[in-house]
Structures are given as structure tokens and as C-alpha cells.
Amino acid sequence: MSVPTKTLIVDDEANHRFMIRTHLEDEPCYEVYEAENGQEALDVLAQQSIDIILLDMKMAVMDGLTFLAQARKQGYMTPVVIITAYSTVRNAVEAMKLGAVDVLSKPIDMDELLALLGRILSNTDQAEPSAECSTKYSFPGVYSEDGLGKVLDLLEMVAPTDASVLILGESGTGKELVARSIHENSPRSQGPFQAVNCAALSENLVESELFGHEKGAFTGAAATKKGRFEVADGGTLFLDEVGELTAGAQSKLLRALQERLIERVGSTRSLAVDVRIIAATNRDLYDMVQQGSFREDLYFRLNVFPVELPPLRERPSEIPLLAKHFVKSSAKRFNKVVSGCSDGFLHKLCNYRFPGNVRELENLVERAIILCRGEVLEEQHLPQLQENSSGESKGSSEASSAPQSGSIREQQRRLIEEALEKAGGNKSQAARALGIARRTLHYKIKEYGLE
Ligand SMILES: Nc1ncnc2c1ncn2[C@@H]1O[C@H](COP(=O)(O)OP(=O)(O)OP(=O)(O)O)[C@@H](O)[C@H]1O
Ligand SMILES: [Mg+2]
DSSP: OOSOEEEEEEOSOHHHHHHHHHHHHHSTTEEEEEESSHHHHHHHHHHSOOSEEEEESOOSSSOHHHHHHHHHHTTOOOOEEEEESOOOHHHHHHHHHTTEEEEEESSOOHHHHHHHHHHHHTTHHHHSOOOOOOSSSOOSSOOOTTTHHHHHHHHHHHTTSOOOEEEEOOTTSSHHHHHHHHHHTSTTTTSOEEEEEGGGOOHHHHHHHHHEEOTTSSTTOOSOEEOHHHHTTTSEEEEETGGGOOHHHHHHHHHHHHHSEEEOBTOOOEEEOOOEEEEEESSOHHHHHHHTSSOHHHHHHHTTEEEEOOOGGGOTTHHHHHHHHHHHHHHHHTTOOOOEEOHHHHHHHHTBOOTTHHHHHHHHHHHHHHHOOSSEEOGGGSOOOOBOOSOOOOOOOGGGSOOOSSOHHHHHHHHHHHHHHHTTTOHHHHHHHHTSOHHHHHHHHHHTTOO
């Protein structure tokens, strides 16, 4: 390794820091930084691009878990090794959820630590929680296990069926991307996917747009035209912004959904159509039903399987993943050499509430790419952003609860074994039960030889 590995030791006991520092500095490749508590550690992260963190759990000012939660929230995805004398199952699992790569118990065996650091550093990709493409459900976007990952688990179940899906979510949360992915993961994937923007359908256009018309059916109908239902036959019809349909359009749509038959305007012949319906809206449809502005019977037809996409501010772990994803795609599109973003850039994004959700993040990255003259996006490439005032991270201070028998590693191993056993060997299920990413589970299985 020619570039030194910047290692941050976070521990409130000076002699522990000193002991680790001297051992690491005996090796040719470590550059060591120290912090006495979580708060100081966040300051170091803001100033240095740290490669790996050795983190004590129990510290007076900001304990290890709180620090880890804060750091992730601020976009620092640096691999972390937890070093602790206090072994509770709870904090071992909490730490894994936050992407800690490993947990070592005190007193530290320095050879073990060095071997572990070597393994992690040669495998940094694996250590970083990132876009996971390992599910059976293939999704073209990026996500994390505790964010959109949870929604994808539901989609994996509903996609192969013919059930109508209603996608709910604020503007820009990815409703259309999700709708397309349901189609792509369904047995209809070889058939057409037709997206209709219901907000653009006026009362007198809706019938001909959805069901088509015969030549001469009305003034201007110069030729026979198929409607969206017919075009989508054998595939999926995506009714976007379905909450915007006028009352007349709602009743015409309801009839088609009930009977699965349509008639072109100007024709008396009924045509059978075989379409799967996916609808989306950023309105509160249920509330609209209560208010009388959306038909209840249509609501129940559409709402067979509701899927709610959380706003981006509720899945902060995805902000850095999405940012990096958009850097890649936009740099290519604008023919720029930009290859990454600085910690400061990510930090600023992670502190923003994103009223416009993923679309707004995409736009911010695009704008930054255009402004950037170098290879890395920096804070100054972002406009003034309103800081996220709400939502302190809820770190846990469980570290002080009574120690349980066995080392943390043993406990962790036992926990994983039990979860795998309960899940009959199904790793996805076991990971879900443990509340950790599949990727983390795979890493642990390999490490503990549980294969
Ligand atoms: N998880 C993701 N990974 C990558 N790109 C994403 C993801 N989610 C959304 N996007 C991108 O963000 C943009 C907005 O997504 P989309 O159009 O699907 O949102 P929407 O909910 O339909 O928005 P609107 O309500 O404004 O119509 C698109 O360019 C989409 O490709
Ligand atoms: Mg949309």
C-alpha cells in the first residue's frame, strides 16, 4: 500500500488510544488520528477523509452508537470496527445495522486487529453498505436495505401476481420507476407498458384516449385510433396521477375495470382487454374519498395492494448512495470527468430535507456537475440549502447495560446461527429477522464459517 490508510481511533481512554496508535504506527501503512468522543470524531471526519474507524462504545460525551448513527446520517460511509468491553447483544446488532463491519472485544489482540484491518481494507466495497442488486427482484435504481429495500420486499411478492397496485408517495419519490419495475418483474414483462398521465386527460378527451375511437366518430377523428387500454393489452397500464381524474373520467374508468371490456368511441363492439393496472398518486386518495371527490368503488378497485414510498428524508441512508449514482450517470451525460463527491458535499446533502425528494437530489447533482471544473463535487457546487432542523438521530446508550456471557463475537455468531436456523437457511429471511442488510449477513456467514 503506497497511500497511507487514514485510521481514526475514537476512545475516551488516552492509554487505549496510545496503545493502538503505537501498534499501528509500527506498520508502514497507517496514518493515525485520534478523537476522545463521538463529537470530536465527527469533527475529524469533517476535516479528513478517513479510511477506517476504530470505535469505542462507551464514552461520556457521545457514545459509540450515537456517533455511528450521526456519521451515517451525515453521509459518512467509512467502515467501522467496534471495540468494546461492554458486550450486549443489543449493541452488537445495532452496530451491524448501522454498517459496522466488525466488533472486537477488549482487551484487544493487536495481531487480530491488524489482520482484520487488512481484510476490511482489501475488501472496502463489501464493507460499504451500497446499492444491493442481489435480490430476486430486479430494481434499476439504488436503495438501502432499511430504506426502499423494505418496499422492494413487498414488490417482490406482488409483482408476479396480477393484482392491482396503488403506489402512494410524495412527488419525486420514484413512483414511476417503481411502477416500471413491477412490470419488468412480472410475467407480463414481454408485453407493453403504457403510462397514462391522468392529470392531462380532459373530460372530453378521456374516453378516446383510454378506449380509442373509430374513424369519423367525432369531428377531427380522421382515422381509427386504438386507446391506451388496447395498446396495453397483454401488458401493464400505469395510471399516473390517478387522483386528478375528473368525476366523469372516474366513472368511465371504473366501468372498464369492472367489466374488462372497452368500447371505442363511435363503436358498439365490445373488446376484451387483458391489462394489469398500476396506479400512482401523491394525493391522499382515502381522504379524497371521504371528501367525496374520488369514487369509493374506484378507490377499492385500485387499492388492492397499496405500496407507500417513503419520502427521501425518511430514508437518509440512501442520500449518499443516490448522490453517487447520479454523479456517475450525469457525468457521463454531460461528458465531464467528475468521478466523486467530497464528504462536505455529501454532508450538506444529508442535512437537507428534500421536499422534492429523489428528483430534487438528481437535479442538485446535475447542477453541481455542470458547475464543477475538477473531478470531485464540493460543497460550493451546491446552492444554499435549508438545514434539516428536525430529527436528532436516536442513538442508543445501551452500552452501559449489564454484560452478558460470552464475547460479542460469540453472541453475534449465536444470534446469526439462530436466525438462520429459524429461517430454515433462507438468508434473506434471516437478514430481515435480524434487521441487517443481506450483504452484511453474507459477510458474517463467511467470516464465522457458517456456510
Ligand atoms: N431509487 C432510485 N434510484 C435511482 N433513481 C431514482 C430512484 N428513485 C427515483 N429515481 C429517479 O428520480 C426521478 C424521479 O422519479 P419518478 O419520476 O419515478 O418519481 P415520481 O414519484 O413518479 O415523481 P412525480 O410524483 O413527480 O411524478 C427519476 O429520474 C427517477 O429515475
Ligand atoms: Mg411520476
